[in-house]
Amino acid sequence: KTYDVAVVGATGAVGEAMLEILAERDFPVGEVYALASARSEGEKIRFKDRTLVVQDLAKFDFNKARIGLFSAGSSISAQYAPIAAAAGCVVIDNTSQFRYDDDIPLVVPEVNPDDIALYKNRGIIANPNCSTIQMVVALKPIYDAVGIERINVATYQAVSGSGKEAIEELAMQTAYLLNGKPIEPKVYPKQIAFNCLPHIDVFLDNGYTKEEMKMVWETRKIMGDESIQVNPTAVRVPVFYGHSEAVHIETREKISADEARRLLEKAPGVEVLDKREPGGYPTAVTEAAGRDPVYVGRIREDISHPRGLNLWVVADNVRKGAALNSVQIAELLVKRHI
Numbered sequence: 001k002t003y004d005v006a007v008v009g010a011t012g013a014v015g016e017a018m019l020e021i022l023a024e025r026d027f028p029v030g031e032v033y034a035l036a037s038a039r040s041e042g043e044k045i046r047f048k049d050r051t052l053v054v055q056d057l058a059k060f061d062f063n064k065a066r067i068g069l070f071s072a073g074s075s076i077s078a079q080y081a082p083i084a085a086a087a088g089c090v091v092i093d094n095t096s097q098f099r100y101d102d103d104i105p106l107v108v109p110e111v112n113p114d115d116i117a118l119y120k121n122r123g124i125i126a127n128p129n130c131s132t133i134q135m136v137v138a139l140k141p142i143y144d145a146v147g148i149e150r151i152n153v154a155t156y157q158a159v160s161g162s163g164k165e166a167i168e169e170l171a172m173q174t175a176y177l178l179n180g181k182p183i184e185p186k187v188y189p190k191q192i193a194f195n196c197l198p199h200i201d202v203f204l205d206n207g208y209t210k211e212e213m214k215m216v217w218e219t220r221k222i223m224g225d226e227s228i229q230v231n232p233t234a235v236r237v238p239v240f241y242g243h244s245e246a247v248h249i250e251t252r253e254k255i256s257a258d259e260a261r262r263l264l265e266k267a268p269g270v271e272v273l274d275k276r277e278p279g280g281y282p283t284a285v286t287e288a289a290g291r292d293p294v295y296v297g298r299i300r301e302d303i304s305h306p307r308g309l310n311l312w313v314v315a316d317n318v319r320k321g322a323a324l325n326s327v328q329i330a331e332l333l334v335k336r337h338i
């Protein structure tokens with residue numbers, strides 16, 4: 001059995017990865033529709049041995065697709081996801097548009113696969129924020145074993161999370177600055193090359209950014225535990241692909257670093273790289289970029305807290321943080337539900 005799939009935002013950083021991963025994992029596609037704005041209409045994209053011609057989303061008839069992978073921004077999802085769902089196309093939405101609606105499932109397959117069944121409510125499944133996904137994949141086995149009261153996390157997020165223009169901005173600024181030429185920031189409010197910006201998404205009334213609050217709201221919803229306290233600082237760094245996170249947790253019961261390492265070594269979707277020597281830890285560029293697992297290293301007990309544990313968590317934000325997670329949801333959807 002095959003499924004006709006529409007990729008909305010097919011010319012973007014995540015959309016391209018969605019097509020790549022559908023092909024790589026041999027998802028049982030029938031027709032594949034590459035949709036983007038009118039600006040890209042007629043562009044050609046390779047998919048396995050086919051050539052897809054990009055179509056204008058505004059003119060697409062969603063009766064033709066059974067599954068829609070959306071990654072063209074929140075306002076596009078707000079407008080088109082309900083139209084697609086009404087036409088019988090199940091939407092897997094990578095934007096934040098529907099994530100916090102009570103009747104919309106928010107799914108990380110390694111953590112809460114059964115929530116996919118709630119797609120029936122509105123025909124939409126939300127894909128979480130990239131930083132949240134990799135963190136909950138790493139924390140789920142620890143949560144199940146000893147509970148988690150509180151999470152302190154600082155992120156080091158790659159520019160690909162802001163899309164293609166941001167990838168270009170980092171490349172251009174780097175080249176210009178190394179050649180002694182002046183630069184003018186466009187996508188980000190300050191220079192991103194050779195710099196770190198403690199600001200992702202908009203500022204909210206409580207002084208946190210929306211990216212930070214996404215990690216609070218989404219962690220609770222995915223883990224199904226409103227009592228987990230989460231205190232994030234989200235930072236954009238001059239890395240192209242791969243988010244890193246310094247995660248500090250306080251568990252309900254004490255867990256040793258050795259026990260945590262053993263749990264993580266057999267956890268689905270996780271790869272432990274934790275030798276206490278130079279290079280014995282994962283990084284965005286050398287391990288995560290272009291690969292599927294969530295890498296965990298620097299596992300150690302917190303010397304400042306009796307039930308504290310520290311971890312370094314790294315993953316490809318475009319793959320596990322977005323496109324891969326969406327395709328994994330689609331795989332479960334067709335296996336169990338449609």
Ligand code: A2P
Pocket residue numbers: 008009010011012013014015035036037038039040041057058071072073076162163164165
């Ligand atoms: P387009 O390339 O035609 O602008 P990124 O996150 O890398 O910036 O990519 C955003 C994706 O969302 C692109 O595929 C882009 O298509 C798509 N997109 C942006 N605006 C619209 C729109 N109004 N209608 C359909 N797709 C859109």
